Amino acid sequence: MxxxxxxxxxxxxxxxxxxxxxxxxxxxxxxxxxxxxxxxxxxxxxxxxxxxxxxxxxxxxxxxxxxxxxxxxxxxxxxxxxGIFYDNKPVKAKPKKVVRKKSNAQIYAEAEQRCFRVLSDYYHLLKKWEIDYAPNKEDEIWHPLFVEALQEKSHLEYLLGIFVFGEIEEKALLVMEYGKEVASLEQRVSKFICREAETGIGSSQ
Structure with missing residues (x-):
């Protein structure tokens, strides 16, 4: 002691x-x-x-x-x-936890990976909506998710192409442009994926 x-x-x-x-x-x-x-x-x-x-x-x-x-x-x-007896060994100080700060390169790499993942998940969700919500009759009112799939799918293909084949500058610009939207889009995509996993098919918004 x-x-x-x-x-x-x-x-x-x-x-x-x-x-x-x-x-x-x-x-x-x-x-x-x-x-x-x-x-x-x-x-x-x-x-x-x-x-x-x-x-x-x-x-x-x-x-x-x-x-x-x-x-x-x-x-x-x-x-x-x-007159108290005690162990005369020196008291060792508890080692302090070293918190390593992430470099700017690490922060950017994580942001790029997250952006690509979220956009990729959204793209696959759009492809699914295009099939699941396609109208069965010519005069049937189009489902909003089917409309969204038609409007957004080609644009998502373009964005994902930049991540795969684009230059570093193009990727960085894309991450900056869509960085603020990724969080809200991630929540929306996650909600639909969970819902469709439970029901087997998407529900209306």
Missing amino acids: NVFDAVKQSVTTRQSAEMYGLKICRNNMVSCPFHNDRTPSMKVDNRFHCFGCGADGDVIDFVSRLYGISRLEAAQKIASDF
Whole structure:
């Protein structure tokens, strides 16, 4: 057990306050040593809290502030003064998680892949609508999804062709142009795909 754990499990702030000369009043109240306290405004028990200046913490924080020393020095002082035994091995700091930021190239590559995937899913959905919602009779009113398929399919073929055969500049321009629409289109496509998986055929908008 390291010195911090050993001290906090063995000594309360009240005990340390009494050890270091503070007079404890009723209800565990004491004059705060950290500001000009005319009336006892600090409560000490396992921890401490001053209702006047807001000082707050555990027994190690209390002794650290009282003597103007580091938390390690405070813990070692308490352990020495109270005769507390502990493992004298140095306390290892927890390694900090390193958050790697994505490069601009990675951010663009992800945006391009997402745009291509969403447009590709939409294109396949349009092809399905063209078949599923084709009118059976010449005078039948065309379904809105069938109309959308006729209007958008050739344009989607053109866009996907740019992703497959276009130059880098053309792809980048396309990603910039359709980047804002991809999120809403992705939700719409996903909704239709889920619905058609459940029913076996698309439903009207």
